[in-house]
Every structure is written in structure tokens, then in C-alpha cells.
Amino acid sequence: MKARTFVDTARLKVKAGDGGDGAASFRHEKFVPFGGPDGGDGGRGGNVLLVGDEDVDSLVAIWHEPERRAGNGGRGMGRYRHGSDGSDVRIPVPLGTVVRDEDTGREVCEIIRHGEAFVVAKGGAGGAGNVHFKSSVNQAPTRFTEGSKGEEATLRLDLKLLADVGLVGLPSAGKSSLLRAVTAAHPKVAAYPFTTLRPVMGTVVLPGAFSSFRMADIPGIVEGAHEGVGLGDAFLRHIERSRILVFVIDMAGVDGRDPADDYATLVSELRARDPELLERPRFVVANKMDLPAAREKLPEFVEKTGVEPMPVCAADGTGLEALVEALVAVLKPEARPAGRPDLPPEAGEGAAIAAARAAARAERRGGVAPAAARRRAPGAKRRAEKTGRESVPGHTPPRPIEGRGESPGAQDVVPEERFARLGSFLKR
16 A cells, blocks of 8 residues: 555644642651651643644644643652653644644644744643641641643644645646746656646745745646545645745647636636635746647637736746746745854854853864854953963963962962961960
């Protein structure tokens, strides 16, 4: 059986850890009668968190392991010892994951940023030890409280890709070939319909501007897809976040279809799915313009639809540069800084101090620390130049000792007041 590599809908059952019970304990120690209560509190139960991860592109891991449990908190112990906290469970999910409660249908959260974490099941609180219940009238309490139960939930996770541009077209229109031509993605390309069975996303890199944008390719749409024909229209949710839609039309009609009818089908299916999709900016691309039939049908397409498409050929790259430029003009992607800074501005004083310490360790070992790590921490004073033994790496010069002045090599001098006290003691 072939393993599943892409899942965009999954069911997840989560159970947070229970809190640990408090302890009822008394101090038992020699020569300490009536030691009193010393029972510690129980530890908290572990949480279950969903964490956005840009390196994860599918819910297949959750599909294979649909139940997750966090650790329970430890029981409190004597001598005021706190029980251990339960271990958290962090579940990485792809960006664009929508989480809903399966029982009520209520949207719990939506994870769209890398590193964003959301607690979907909170661990129970630890119980109180008997030390909390002592009073003047009850000096030896045996009462303690149990830890509370952790939360449980059954969730439904739906993935919606975070793509700036969504490619829409009928089967064999050349969407995958276009994606391969402008990005580093490698979707399957073959001479038969429905080659693409799952969404594929690639990144269009603009080297000169140090910026990029994402482009998504979804399986082909056929007439009646909103009623379940073909692969259905469930994959259209992956372009619901796209700012621009690109209609890819097989202008040559290789499969015997009329390009104008293909365009009308796409508009009809998108309207049936969500009329708001047709209000977004869209480009119509006439693909396979290297074929004579495509050049013959282009004027007829313009006359029937009233749309002037952009002629391209994904096979040899003709017209793709103009298409990318047109998309950039609408998207206006922000330029990213060249390279990666050694110390981000938000790192603060703590990171600078840590880098300075790392540089000192590297120098003691005979290595050379990076330039960023050799920066002095904010507020740090430059060390005075030392000579001789003090300049040896790792050597700490002795501090000035009372009576020796500022020179560590000076002879011991007993202060006068200390000498007077010593004399009075000897006379006794």
C-alpha cells in the first residue's frame, strides 16, 4: 500500500495532563518535637500546544497519530517539596491550519505565523499540601487537595495554504509546468489529466529586489466540481487566502476543449464555491502559445470573453518574465535584508552579553570568535591594557588586598586599629 504523503484534513484528540495531588506530611526529625506539617503542592499537568512550523507542509503526522496526551503532574512530597510538572506536548502544524472543535464546530484558533503556539488543552492545576491548612486551632492538619483534571478535546484541523498567488485551471492546462518554470518546486508533469492530485506550493524568488512571493498549484477543476465531479472543489480552499488568482487556459485546446468554455467553467465553479473569490485581482494566462492552434484560437477567445489574456509558454519560458513582473506590481512584496544578522536588534543586552562570553571562551581555547560575538556588551567598560602574566588568556589578576594598597606585590601592612585590638586581646 502506498504511503500517504499529503493530508490537509485531520482529526485530533487531545488530553492534557492531570495535576498532581498535594501531600499530607509532617516534619520528623530528631530533637524537633511537633515539627508541624510540611506537605508540598502537586505539580501542574502538561499542556497540549499546536505550534506553527514553516518546515511542515502537511497534516500527515497527525493523521498517523490522531491521539496525543500530555504528562501528568507529580504528587507533592514532604519537606515542602513541590511535585514535578507534567511534560508539555508540542505538535507542529503547517502554517494556515484552521482548528475547530469537532463537537460544536466553533473555531478554536488559526495558526498563520512561524513559531506561533496555541494551547488547545490546558493541564490541570496541582493540589495543595497540608502546609496550607495549618492554623492556630489546627496545628497538625491532615487535609490536602487533589489535583484538577486536564482538559480534553476532539479537534478538526483543516489546512489552507498561505499562498500569495493561486493557479486555477482545468486538467492539462499547464499549471504544474508553469509552477516548475518560475519556482524551484517540482510537481509531477505528465501527458494525462489529473496529474496533480494534491496542492503544491513554490516560492518565486526575485534576486534583484531581495524579495519573494508564494505560488500554489491545485488539482484541475472540471465542470460540476462543486457537486463532487472529478476531484471536487475541496482543494479550492487552498486558494481562499491568495491575493491574486491566475487562470491558466489551454489556448491550443489539446484535449478538444474550447478555451472560452474553459474560462466560463472556471468562473462558474469559483462563483459556486465563494463569490468573493471573483472579486480579487486575477490574471488570465493563455498557455501553450508555441503551438499554431493556440495562435489561431486566441482572437476567437478574446471576442467571446472580452478578456485580453497574457500569452505565455511554460515549456520554453516565453512570456513568464512579463507575468512575474505583473504579479509583483500588484503584490508589492517587501524586500528582505541581504544575509542574516548575527545579532537581531530585538536581542537586547542579554544576547550581547552572551555573545561576549562566547567570544572569551573561544579565545581561551585558542579559537577566533566571530566579529559579531566580539562586540562589547552595552555599558561594559573596556579592560585596561595589561602586561606580563596578566595578559595570559584565562588568568585572573589578584584583587587588591586590604593593607597592600593597589599593588598586589606590596608587603603586608596591618592597619593600626586592627593592631590595637590584637594587643588588647593578648593582654587578657
